[in-house]
Amino acid sequence: MSAIDWAVFxxxxxxxxxxxxxxxxxxxxxxIAVAWKMSLTTFRGKIFLETAFMLPLVLPPTVVGFILLVLLGRKSLLGQWIEAIFSAPVIFSWWAAVIASVVVAFPLVYQTMKSGFSGIDQDLEDAGRSIGANEWQVFRYISLPLAGRALMTAFILGFARALGEFGATLMIAGNIPGKTQTVPTAIYVAVDSGNQTMAWAWTGSIIIISFIMLLLTRQPRDGKE
Known part of the structure; x- marks a missing residue:
């Protein structure tokens, strides 16, 4: 087995x-913003909207990537508008990787924060309103602090999901070394080319990072566990 090329790693x-x-x-x-707003409102079709929010969690990543490619491609109105503003297309850039990661991470963050806000004692929020606090003040000083653990969990799960994103990223950001090549796409290329050393090095790095991030969500609360 050859040595790890750190300049490539x-x-x-x-x-x-x-x-x-x-x-x-x-x-x-x-x-956070969407989960908080949705927790405060009830309207016809809410269940369909929330189902749409969760779609990226169950759709194949290539499907998500294809939809983003159509929406942000150079032939789309949105893609042309972005290119006109920034003088460069968004696809096959590292920003495309960010967009893909946001889309696939959002459902996890939303669902976690929704559960966090749902677990807050409604009487505490009502008490804040009763002394004159507006909705923003209730959110800032009561709801968000009480949902702090859910916020930490949501951020870490979103980070871990974004770190491991492959399919959608490959579709709209490509695999350009030094520009859009992330660890998952680098592993794919290394395996395809038979470079087991680099494949194992990148695999080990993403396992270690993901393990540490997930371990943070398992920290004991109030001395329990």
Whole structure:
């Protein structure tokens, strides 16, 4: 077995961490806002909208990638609009990897935050409203702090999901070394080319990072466990 080429090893790892961190932050902000709003409102068709939110969790990643490719491609109105503003297409860029990761991570973040907000004692929020707090103040000072553990779990699960994203990323970001090649796509290329050393190195790195992130969600609460 050949030695690890560290110059080749690190770029996909750094890019994966950057993409996972940024996409998990975006997914967390969006997931918190949507979950909080949905927990406050009831309307006709709510169940269909929530089902649509969860679709990326069950659809094949290639299907998600294909839809994003159609929506953001250079022939689409949205893709042309983005290219006109930034003077560059979004597809086959590292931003495309971020978008793909946000889409696949959002359902996990949303569902986790929805459960977190649902577990809050309604009387505490009503008490805040009774002394004159508006909805934003109730959210900021009561709901969000009480859902803090759910927020941490949602962020970590979103990060882990984004870190391991492969199919959708490959569809719209490609596999350009040093530009859009993440650890999952690098592993695929290494295995396909018979480079077991690099495949194992990248596999080990993503297992270690994912294990640490998931371990954080298992930390004991109030001295239990």
């Amino acid at each position: 690190w770029p996909p790892v750094r890019l994966s961490l950057q993409v996972a961190l940024l996409s998990s932050v975006i997914a967390a902000v969006a997931g």
